Amino acid sequence: MSRPPSSLIRGIGAHIALAGYTAIALFPVAVIVINAFKSRAAIFSEPLMPPTAKSFSLIGFETISSRGDFLSYFVNSATVTGVSLALILLFGAMAAFALSEYRFRGNALIALYVALGIMIPIRLGTVAILQMMVNGGLVNNLLALILVYTAQGLPLSVFILTEFMRQISADLKDAGRIDGLSEYKIFFTLVLPLVRPAIATVAVFTMIPIWNDLWFPLILAPAEQTKTITLGAQVFIGQFVTDWNAVLAALTLAIVPVLILYLLFSRQLVRGLTAGAVK
Amino acid sequence: MTAPEFALKIEGLNKTFGDFHALDNINLEIKPGEFVVFVGPSGCGKSTLLRIIAGLEHASNGDITIAGRRANDVEPSKRDIAMVFQSYALYPHLDVRGNLSLGLKQAKKPRPFIEAQVLKAAKMLALEELLHRRPSELSGGQRQRVAIGRALVREPQLFLLDEPLSNLDAALRANTRLEIARLHRQTGKTMIYVTHDQIEAMTLADKIVVMNKGRIEQIGSPMELYRRPLNTFVASFIGSPQMNLVPGSKIGLKDVSLVGIRPEHLTISADDGPIQGAVSHVEHLGADANVYVDVADIGLIVARVAGDVEARPGETIRFDMRPDLVHYFDEQARRIN
Numbered sequence: 163m164s165r166p167p168s169s170l171i172r173g174i175g176a177h178i179a180l181a182g183y184t185a186i187a188l189f190p191v192a193v194i195v196i197n198a199f200k201s202r203a204a205i206f207s208e209p210l211m212p213p214t215a216k217s218f219s220l221i222g223f224e225t226i227s228s229r230g231d232f233l234s235y236f237v238n239s240a241t242v243t244g245v246s247l248a249l250i251l252l253f254g255a256m257a258a259f260a261l262s263e264y265r266f267r268g269n270a271l272i273a274l275y276v277a278l279g280i281m282i283p284i285r286l287g288t289v290a291i292l293q294m295m296v297n298g299g300l301v302n303n304l305l306a307l308i309l310v311y312t313a314q315g316l317p318l319s320v321f322i323l324t325e326f327m328r329q330i331s332a333d334l335k336d337a338g339r340i341d342g343l344s345e346y347k348i349f350f351t352l353v354l355p356l357v358r359p360a361i362a363t364v365a366v367f368t369m370i371p372i373w374n375d376l377w378f379p380l381i382l383a384p385a386e387q388t389k390t391i392t393l394g395a396q397v398f399i400g401q402f403v404t405d406w407n408a409v410l411a412a413l414t415l416a417i418v419p420v421l422i423l424y425l426l427f428s429r430q431l432v433r434g435l436t437a438g439a440v441k
Numbered sequence: 442m443t444a445p446e447f448a449l450k451i452e453g454l455n456k457t458f459g460d461f462h463a464l465d466n467i468n469l470e471i472k473p474g475e476f477v478v479f480v481g482p483s484g485c486g487k488s489t490l491l492r493i494i495a496g497l498e499h500a501s502n503g504d505i506t507i508a509g510r511r512a513n514d515v516e517p518s519k520r521d522i523a524m525v526f527q528s529y530a531l532y533p534h535l536d537v538r539g540n541l542s543l544g545l546k547q548a549k550k551p552r553p554f555i556e557a558q559v560l561k562a563a564k565m566l567a568l569e570e571l572l573h574r575r576p577s578e579l580s581g582g583q584r585q586r587v588a589i590g591r592a593l594v595r596e597p598q599l600f601l602l603d604e605p606l607s608n609l610d611a612a613l614r615a616n617t618r619l620e621i622a623r624l625h626r627q628t629g630k631t632m633i634y635v636t637h638d639q640i641e642a643m644t645l646a647d648k649i650v651v652m653n654k655g656r657i658e659q660i661g662s663p664m665e666l667y668r669r670p671l672n673t674f675v676a677s678f679i680g681s682p683q684m685n686l687v688p689g690s691k692i693g694l695k696d697v698s699l700v701g702i703r704p705e706h707l708t709i710s711a712d713d714g715p716i717q718g719a720v721s722h723v724e725h726l727g728a729d730a731n732v733y734v735d736v737a738d739i740g741l742i743v744a745r746v747a748g749d750v751e752a753r754p755g756e757t758i759r760f761d762m763r764p765d766l767v768h769y770f771d772e773q774a775r776r777i778n
Contacts, residue, residue, distance in 0.1 A: 333530035336497050337591075342518030342547035355534050 198410040222411030235394035246311035254319025262327040279317030302385035315368040326360035362427040445509030448631035454503030480642040481652035523592035527604040531576035538572040562590040600632040673774040701768035707744035714759035
C-alpha cells in the first residue's frame with residue numbers, strides 16, 4: 163500500500179482515538195465481569211486483577227442460584243423486553259409505512275407529532291403514568307411496563323423507519339399492486355425485508371435501554387413476581403451491607419442476553435439484501 | 442362476447458394536484474392491437490396519465506374504459522393490464538421464476554397453467570437459463586427482460602410501459618427497442634408506451650400522442666406528425682435536428698407569423714436561395730452532415746445536407762427550400778397551411 167504519509171498518520175491517529183474510546187467504554191463492563199468471578203476479599207484488595215487460581219470464586223453465582231426467584235426476574239426482563247421490542251418494531255414499521263406511502267391530510271403534522279416524542283423524555287410523565295396504571299389496575303403487572311416501553315420506543319422507531327421507507331422505490335410497490343398484492347402483503351413481503359437493516363438498528367437502540375431500565379420497574383412493578391433483573395439485582399445492595407459478589411454476578415448474567423441479541427441484530431445490520439433490487 | 446371496439450377509451454379526464462392541473466381534458470381512443478406512444482417533455486403529464494390508466498392514481502374526473510368495461514373504480518390488478526417500470530421494480534426476494542409467476546399466483550391460476558406461461562415467456566425472452574437467479578444476479582438488460590416477461594405472462598388486454606429503456610445503455614437500448622417491436626408483432630396486444638425520446642416514439646409507434654403541460658397537443662401516426670404538425674410545439678418536438686422556426690416577415694411572407702422548415706428540407710443552392718448566412722459549425726455524421734448557419738436578423742439555422750458537403754466555418758452559404766414542404770403557423774402557433 164502506497165499511501166501518502168499524512169493519511170497514514172491520520173489513520174493511526176483515528177485508530178488510537180477509537181481504541182481509547184473502546185477501552186473507556188469496555189472498562190466498567192470488564193470490571194464487572196472480572197470481579198464477578200472473584201472472592202469478596204479479592205474484589206476489594208485487587209479490583210482490577212483478573213481472577214487467579216487463588217482468588218477465583220463462584221460464590222456470587224451460588225448466592226443467586228440459591229435464591230430461586232432470580233430465574234423469574236430473568237424471565238420477567240426477557241418478557242418485557244421481547245414483547246415491547248416486537249410491538250415497537252411492528253407498530254413503528256406500520257406507522258412509518260403509512261406516513262411514507264400514503265398522501266393524506268395531516269400526514270406531515272402526524273409525523274412531526276410523533277417525532278416530538280423523541281425529544282421529550284417519557285420519565286417526565288412518570289406521575290401521570292403511575293396514576294393511569296393505578297386507575298387501570300395495572301400496577302405490579304408486566305403489561306404496565308410493556309405499554310410504557312412501547313410508547314417510549316415508538317417515536318424513534320417511526321422516525322427512522324419512515325426515512326428508510328421513503329427511499330424504497332415506488333415502482334416496486336406499484337408493481338406489487340398491479341400483480342394483485344394487498345397493501346398488507348406489500349408491507350410484509352416487499353417493504354419490510356428491504357428495511358431489515360433499519361429495523362435491526364432500531365431494535366438495538368430500543369432494546370438496550372429497556373433491558374437496563376431501573377426506573378419504571380421500581381415504580382410500576384416492584385412486586386416480587388414482576389421484578390426485572392436490574393431491579394432484582396438491587397436486593398443485594400443494602401444500606402449498610404452490599405453483597406458485591408451477588409450484585410456483580412447478577413449484572414454479568416444480565417449482560418449475556420443483550421449481547422446475544424445484539425450479535426443477532428448486528429449481523430442483519432451488515433447484510434444488504436437490497437443490492438440490485440431496483441436499477 | 443364481441444370484441445370491444447376500443448382497447449382503451451378515455452373521456453374528459455382531468456387530474457389536479459391541489460392547484461396544479463396535471464392533466465387537462467384528456468380524450469383518447471386506442472384500438473385493439475395498436476402500439477401507442479405517449480411522448481412529451483418531462484412534467485407534461487404522460488406518466489401521470491399512464492398511472493391513471495393503470496389504476497395507481499385516481500383521476501379527478503372523467504371516464505376510463507378498458508376493453509369495453511368502465512375501469513375508474515377497478516383495482517389495478519383487476520384491470521387486465523400489465524406494467525413495465527423504468528426501474529424494472531423486480532421483487533428482490535424472489536428469483537426470476539418467482540418474479541414471473543407472482544401475478545398469476547395472486548390471481549389463483551392453476552399451477553400447470555402458471556408453469557406453462559412462465560416457460561413460454563422465458564422462451565420468448567431467452568430467460569430459460571436464468572429462472573433460478575435472483576434479480577441482484579442479473580445484468581441491466583436481463584432485468585429489463587424479466588420485467589417485460591412479468592408483464593407477458595399475464596396476457597393482459599393492455600401493456601403499459603413506462604420509459605422502459607431509460608436505464609439501459611445506448612447499444613442495449615437499440616436492441617431492446619427492436620425486441621419490444623417484435624413482441625408487439627408476435628403477441629398482437631395493445632401497448633401503451635411512455636417516453637420522452639422522440640426517436641423511440643417515431644420508431645415504435647402506430648400512433649403517437651404528443652403531450653405538453655397536461656394537454657394532448659396532437660394524435661397521429663409518426664409520419665402524420667412529421668408531415669403535418671398541428672402547432673409549433675409538435676413541429677419542434679418531432680424530428681431531429683429540430684425544425685427551424687423563422688419569423689415570416691423576415692423571408693418576405695407578411696401574413697405568416699412563423700415559418701417552419703425542417704433541416705432536411707433545406708438544400709444548398711448555387712446562387713439565388715432565399716436564406717443566406719455564414720456557416721458557424723458543421724457536424725459530420727457520415728451519411729449526412731448538420732450545417733449550422735448564422736443568418737442575419739434570424740439567428741442560427743440548421744440544415745441537414747449530404748455528408749460530403751464541403752462547407753467550412755466562416756464561409757457564406759445559400760439555401761433553397763421546397764415550398765410544398767414548408768409549414769406555416771399563425772400568432773397562436775397553430776398550423777395554417
